[in-house]
Amino acid sequence: MRIKLKGEQRQAVLCLCVLFIILFLLCRLFPLVGDDWYREALGAGIHSPLDLIRETAYRWSTTNSRIFANILAFSAGSRPLLRELYQASFTLALIALLGKVTGIGGPRGLMLWTAAVLALPLPIFAQIHSWAAGFFVFVPPTVLALGCIGIVLPVIDGDELRETRPRWAALLAMGFLQELGAEHSALFGICAAFGLLIWYRLERKKWSPSLGLMLTGSLLGAALLFASPSYRLIGSGGTDYYKTGLTGGLAGLFQSAMRNLPAIARYFILDCPVLYLSLTALTLLLGLRLRGRLNLVLKLVLAAGCPALAFLPAHRITAALIWGLALFAALYLWLPDRQSRARTLFFLTGAVIAAAPLLVVNPIGPRCLLMSYVFMLAAAGSILKALKPEGLPKPVAWLVPAALSIAVLAVCFCVFIPIHRTELRRSEILSGAVASGAEKVTVPAYDNSRWLWDADSAFKLGQYYYHREPGDIEIIFGKDFQNS
Numbered sequence: 001m002r003i004k005l006k007g008e009q010r011q012a013v014l015c016l017c018v019l020f021i022i023l024f025l026l027c028r029l030f031p032l033v034g035d036d037w038y039r040e041a042l043g044a045g046i047h048s049p050l051d052l053i054r055e056t057a058y059r060w061s062t063t064n065s066r067i068f069a070n071i072l073a074f075s076a077g078s079r080p081l082l083r084e085l086y087q088a089s090f091t092l093a094l095i096a097l098l099g100k101v102t103g104i105g106g107p108r109g110l111m112l113w114t115a116a117v118l119a120l121p122l123p124i125f126a127q128i129h130s131w132a133a134g135f136f137v138f139v140p141p142t143v144l145a146l147g148c149i150g151i152v153l154p155v156i157d158g159d160e161l162r163e164t165r166p167r168w169a170a171l172l173a174m175g176f177l178q179e180l181g182a183e184h185s186a187l188f189g190i191c192a193a194f195g196l197l198i199w200y201r202l203e204r205k206k207w208s209p210s211l212g213l214m215l216t217g218s219l220l221g222a223a224l225l226f227a228s229p230s231y232r233l234i235g236s237g238g239t240d241y242y243k244t245g246l247t248g249g250l251a252g253l254f255q256s257a258m259r260n261l262p263a264i265a266r267y268f269i270l271d272c273p274v275l276y277l278s279l280t281a282l283t284l285l286l287g288l289r290l291r292g293r294l295n296l297v298l299k300l301v302l303a304a305g306c307p308a309l310a311f312l313p314a315h316r317i318t319a320a321l322i323w324g325l326a327l328f329a330a331l332y333l334w335l336p337d338r339q340s341r342a343r344t345l346f347f348l349t350g351a352v353i354a355a356a357p358l359l360v361v362n363p364i365g366p367r368c369l370l371m372s373y374v375f376m377l378a379a380a381g382s383i384l385k386a387l388k389p390e391g392l393p394k395p396v397a398w399l400v401p402a403a404l405s406i407a408v409l410a411v412c413f414c415v416f417i418p419i420h421r422t423e424l425r426r427s428e429i430l431s432g433a434v435a436s437g438a439e440k441v442t443v444p445a446y447d448n449s450r451w452l453w454d455a456d457s458a459f460k461l462g463q464y465y466y467h468r469e470p471g472d473i474e475i476i477f478g479k480d481f482q483n484s
Contacts, residue, residue: 008106015107016092019114022409024088028080029416030130031423031446034454037464039133043077065228066137068180073136083132090139091117091129094374097146101153101343102381104389108401115404116377118412120370121272122450127367130416131453138370141181144174145189145371146378148214155200156346157339161208171214179221184357185371186225189218191353257359264358265317267369268351269324270309275376276323280306282383283327286334295333301326331383340386344379351375415448422446430465433473445477 032040046052056070064070076083098113099105120128127134151171154161175193179186193215200208269276280302287295305323312319328348335341351372358364389397426443433441446455454460458475466472 011107012105012110015110016096019095019110020088020092023091024084026409026412026416027084027087027091029413029420030087030132031419031452031455033131033452034133034457034460035463036132037460039073039077041077041464041470043074043079046074046077060228060230063230065225065230066181067224068140068177069137069182072140073133076132076136087129087132087135090135090143093143094139094146097143097150098374098378098381100150101146101347101378103343103385104381108397111401111405113377113381115401115408116381117374118408119274119404120373121267121366123267123271123366124370124373126451126453127365128370130451131367134367134453137182138185138367141178141185141189142371142374144178145185145192146374148174148178148189149192152196152211152214153343155196155208155211156342158203158342160204161200161210163209167210168213171210172217175214175217176221179218179225182368182371183225183361184354184368186218186222187357188350188354188371190215190222192350193218253360256362260359260362260364262317263364264355264369265320267364267366268355268372269320269376270316272373273310275373275380276309277306278380279327279376279383280323282380282387283330283334285387286336286383287330290334295330298326298330298333302330335383335386337386340382344382344386347375347379347382351379415451419446419448419452426461430461430473430475434465434467437467438473440474440476442476442478 042055046055052071052075055074056067059065059070060067072086076086095110095113095117096105098116099109102109104112118125118129128138129135148171149156151167151174152161175189178189193211197208197211197215200206200211284299284302287299301322305319305326308319309316309323328345331344331348332341335344354371354375355369358368422444423446429441429443432438443461446452449455456477458477459471461475462471462473464470465475
């Protein structure tokens with residue numbers, strides 16, 4: 001059967017194909033950093049699906065319960081083409097799903113979301129896009145969460161949800177797989193499925209099999225994730241890497257939360273000026289024509305909140321709390337219809353819920369806030385949709401997203417092409433050192449290392465390049481590339 005596509009649909013398909021090629025080429029430039037080298041060595045010993053299953057099961061039973069993330073990471077180890085296909089595909093899916101859940105789709109929406117997904121704050125970018133291990137743990141669960149939300153959008157919009165067998169199967173499978181990545185995203189999946197199920201029951205006066213299966217998949221996946229023996233060790237006092245405040249009771253949880261709150265606030269919103277400036281600007285545009293004392297107060301708080309977030313370091317968390325409450329109130333009052341209000345507030349609330357479990361875990365890093373950041377992007381997109389951008393003149397409607405995407409992609413390629421050249425030079429030097437039996441070797445350090453996570457680690461590189469056992473080659477980073 002031949003499928004006929006309309007003009008904009010053809011343009012969107014063409015745009016997706018072009019974007020995939022561009023993203024694939026960009027992913028080819030990302031170097032292996034940090035413990036990617038460990039997985040590179042591990043992947044070299046996996047020769048069949050059975051080997052992959054055994055290795056993943058062994059990790060689950062000892063130290064690492066993230067089954068889906070491990071399947072992706074282990075299978076991609078020592079297989080650069082597969083790794084790059086994974087990264088390009090999940091990144092493109094994230095872009096397309098942001099267009100789906102916000103209603104800003106088509107080629108212009110794809111260009112806009114390409115810029116948004118790649119223009120992450122540098123600490124998040126370095127631990128997500130250019131670090132394969134971080135990518136596989138945090139991006140696929142975010143994609144699956146957005147996929148589930150996209151399927152059940154009618155529930156958020158207040159409409160009837162069609163019950164079909166393909167929808168049941170998709171929600172069960174996606175809900176299950178979403179749980180097998182990062183722990184806080186797993187907890188969000190359960191909260192979202194349960195909340196939507198109850199909301200639909202209250203609003204439509206009936207139960208939804210689709211939402212019930214989404215919740216079932218989430219619970220089954222979470223049960224498999226948290227059944228790993230690794231959590232017994234973490235819960236009973238912690239490991240060298242992860243600890244929780246659970247062992248100290250309520251006092252321990254409170255202390256952990258107070259200790260983590262500044263870091264979460266910083267990674268979540270305070271160090272993301274493009275995000276909070278965009279949210280503030282879009283919200284103020286919504287209330288531009290509204291009068292009244294309350295609306296005036298909200299406008300003043302929002303307008304004053306941005307400078308406070310940027311220039312009051314001693315009081316930024318307080319300023320962020322006041323700004324956030326004003327933002328919620330303004331959006332609730334100013335968004336023009338039920339659909340835009342429900343979607344925007346759902347994503348803002350989801351961003352907070354996804355970040356909440358991080359209060360009781362140590363350590364945390366910028367990568368942990370990816371899901372929250374993406375949900376904030378979705379909220380901003382929902383506000384933009386309510387402003388009816390399709391009413392703009394066509395040249396403007398095309399020029400702005402095209403210029404943003406081209407600018408962001410150009411910056412990425414300009415940064416990572418030299419990094420890729422340095423990686424090739426490193427590999428050549430290290431391979432030569434292994435072949436010649438050298439015990440000491442100097443390799444070039446990366447320029448623009450802020451874009452990379454744990455890039456110049458002799459220990460991590462030594463897990464892949466060695467003679468008899470890992471670490472028996474001394475690796476030095478500098479400008480003299482001569483082997484000794």
